[in-house]
Amino acid sequence: MTNDQRWNRLSDAGLVERVRNPIDRAEREAALEEIFLRYHKAISTVCAYRLDDLDRVKDVVQIAVEVATRELIGGDNPREPDNLRAWLCGIARNRCLQDHRSRGKEGPLPLKTLTADDDEEDRVRRTDEVNRMLDIVATTFTRHQRRIYQFNIRQELHGKALANALSISTKNAYKFAYDNKIRVDEGFGALLLAKHGRPHCAQLARILDRAGWDGEHDERFTRILRQRILRHLGTCRTCDSCGICDQQQTRLKMRYSPVLIPILIAPELIEKIPEIIRRVLDEDERERTDKRDGVRAAAAGAVLVGAKPDPEIKNDNGVLDWFSNLAKAVFVIVLVATVGPKLFPTVFDKLQNKTNTAAVRLEILVPGGYQVYVAPTGVTCTPVSRKNCDLQLRHGTRVTLTAHRGEYALYDGPLTWMGCPSGASSSGNSCTFVPNGSARVCLIADYPMPLDWCRGKR
Template sequence: MTNDQRWTRLPDAGLVERVRHPIDRTEREAALGEIFQRYHKVMSTVCAYNLDDLDRVKDVVQIAVEAATRELIRGDNPAEPEKLRAWLCGIVRNRCHEDRRSRANEGPLPLKTLTADDDEADRLRRTDEVNRMLDIVATTFTRHQRRIYQFNIRQELHGKTLATALSTSTKNAYKWAYENKIRVDEGFGALILAKHGRSHCVQLARILDQAGWDGENGENDDNFTRILRQRILRHLGTCRKCDNCGTCDGQRARLKMRYSPVLIPILVAPELNEKIPEIIRRILDEEDERDRTGKHDGMNLAAAGTVLVGATTDRKAKKRNWVVDGVFDVLRGLFLIALVVVLGPKLFPTVFDKLPNWPNTQNAATVRLEILVPGGYEAYIAPVGVTCTPVSKKNCDLQLRPGTTVTLTAHRGEFVSYAGPLTWMGCPTGANSSGDTCAFVPTGKARVCLIEPGYPMPWDWCRGKR
C-alpha cells in the first residue's frame, strides 16, 4: 500500500488528528495536502456561487486555504472534525463576504449559495454535463491546443509539471495555460449561445443557420466546428470587423451563470493544485521559524535574567561581611549545579547521555526509555502505569530502575482503520518484534518505535541517530 493510498482512505476526522498531532512535519504536510486535494473543488464551487469570476475565485480560495491551514495547525478548529467539509465551506463563504465588502460598487450577495448539505449527486450530474460540453469545445482546437487542454484541464497539470509534459520551458507552460483557460472559457460561452441563444438574436440565428447548426437539444454536437466557434466570438467582439452584439454578450453572461459554479472550479483547479502545496509549505516554514525564534528569545531572556540576578547579588554582597559572602557563594554554586542537573538533560539530551555514569549504563541508578508512537495510536507502559501518545509526549520519555521488566501494549484509536500486524522497532525480544505487545528489560538507554506498515516514520530517530 502506497502512502497516497494511506491518506486517501483516512476519514476527515483522521486527517484532522494527523494535522494536530503529527509525528513530524512530513506527516502534517501530507495530511494538509490530502484535506485540500479532497475539498478544494468544493471550496471553489462555494466561491463561484458568490463571485462568478475566475481570478477572484482562485484568489479567494487561496486566502481561505491559508486561513484554514493556520487554524488546523493551531488545533482549535474544526470543533467537530467529522464535519470538516462544512467547516471549510464556511471559511470560504466568509472570505467571499469580505471580498465583496471590499468592493464598494459590488452588488448584494446572490440569493442561492452552496451549502454543505447540497445534493452531491446533483453536483456530480452537472459536472458531467459541463465536462461533456468542454470536450465538445476542445474538438474545435488545433492539435497543439488540444494537447494543452488534455494536460492542463483534464490532468490538471500546471507550471513545471505541465512544462515537462509539453516538453517546453516553464515560462511557455504558464503562458500557454493562461491562453488555454481563456480559450476554453470563451469557447464554452460560444457553445452556450449556439444551444440556447437563437431566440434572442436574429443575426445569431442567421449565423447558426448558415453553419447548419442543429444541436440545440444536445444532438448533433459535432456541428459545433472551429469556424462556428470563431464566428460566434466575432459576433460578440468589439473590433471594427466584429458585430459588437450587446444583446448576445449580455445573454451569454446570463446563460453562463447557470454553469459557472461547476465550470469555474474545473478551470482554476490546475492552478490551485500548484499553489496549495506552496501555501502549506510556506505556513509550516513560518511555524518552524516562530518556534525557533521563541526558543531563542526564551534562552536570551533566561540568560539576561541570570546576569541581572548575578549583578544584583554582587552589589549586595559587597555590603556584607566575608561570612555572608561565603554562604551566598555556596548557595549560588548549589543553584547552578541543580540547574545543570535538572535542565541539562532536557536541553542537551545527546550530550548528557554520553557522560560517564549518566543514566544510560547498567551501573546507573536509572535507565532511560524513549518511545515513539504514530498519530492515532497509543502505547500503555507497565508497570509504570502511564500511556504514551503523540499528545502526552512526557509519558514517552521515562527513567526506570535497572532490571525492570517493561511491557508495551499498543492500542488503536477510533480513526485508525488499519487492522494488520504492527512492528516494535528496537524491541530486544526479537529483531524488530511484531505484534501488539513488546516486553523486555532495558539494560541501558533504549529507544522503541511502534510502526504501522507504510506509515512515514522518522527512521533516523528510531535508529538512534539525531
C-alpha cells in the same frame, strides 16, 4: 500532489490525525496535500457561487487553503474531523465575505443560497452536463489546441507537468495553459448562446441559420460558428459588439459558473497548493525556532543578571543591595528549576539519578495511529496523550510495553522497538525490560523512519 493510494484509503478524521501527530514533516505535507486534493473543488464551488469570477475565485481559494493549513497544524481545528468538508467550506465562505468587504463599492454579493453541500445527485448531473459541453467546444479546436485541452483541463496538468507532457518549455506551458483557459471559457459561452440565445437577438438567429444550427445536433457547432459568435460579441471595429448577447451570455453562464469555474482553475490550484503548504510549514517552523531561541536567551540573561558584582564598585545602600541580590538569586533558581529540564533534559536526568537512585525515567515515542499500553503503571501512551509517554518508575521495575494499531494506522507490517532492552532492538508487539537509569524506547512501523524522530525531535 500525492497520488499514494495509502492516503486515499484514510478517512477525513485519519488525515487530520496525520496532520496533528505526524511522524515527520513529509507525512504532514502528504496528509495536507491529500486533504486539499480531495476538497479543492468543493472549496472552489463555494467561492464560485459567491464571486462568479475566475481570477477572484482562484485568489480567494488560495487564501482559504492557507488559512485552513494554519488552523490544521495548530491542532485546534476542525473540532469535528469527520466533518472536514463542511469546515473547509465554512472557511471559504468567510474568505469570500472578507474579499467582498475589502472591495468596498463593487456591489453586493450575488444572492446565492446554494453551497458546496447541495444535493449530490444534482451536483453530479450539472457536472456531467458541463463536461459534455466542454468536450463539444474542444472539438472546434485545432489539433494542437485539443492536446493542450486534454492535458490541461482533463488531466489537470499545469506548469512543469504540462511542459513535460507537451515537450515544451515551462514558460510556454504557462502561456498555453492561460490561453487555453480563456479559449475554453469563451467557447463555452458561445455554445450557450448557440443553444439558448436565438430568441433574444435577430442577428444571432441569422448567424445560426447560416450555419445550419438547430440546437439539437452538437456536431454542427463548428470552429467557424464558434468564431462567428465570438465576433458577434466582440468590441473591435469589425465586430458586431452586441450588448444584448453579451448580457444574455453572462446570465446564461451564471447557472453553470459554480461547476465551470472549479474545472477551469483546478490545474493551477493543484500546482499552487503544495507550494502554499510548504510555505506555511516553513513559517511555522521558523516561529517555533524563534520561540526556543527566545527562551534560551532569557535564561542566559537571567544568569548574567544574577552574576556577582565587581567588589570595587561602591554601593551606598548596602541593605537594599543585599535584598536585590537575594531576589535575583531566587529568580535564577526558580528559572533554572523550571526551564532547565526542558532545555537540558539529559543533564537534569543525570543529576536526578545521582540524587534519587530510587527513580528512573522512561520516555516512549509512538508514531501517529498507534498506542502503547504500559504495565505495571496501567497507562496508555499515544501521540495525543504525551504525558503518559514520559514516566517516572522505581529503580528495578520490570516494564512491559504492548503496541496496538489504531484506526488510522497506515501500515500492516511488523513493528520494531528501538531501545528495548538497554539500547538493543526487539521486534514484535511487546517489549519487556528493566530500565536502568533514564531510557528512551521508540516504536517503529515497517517503513523508513527518521532517526531524529527516535532521538526525541518529534
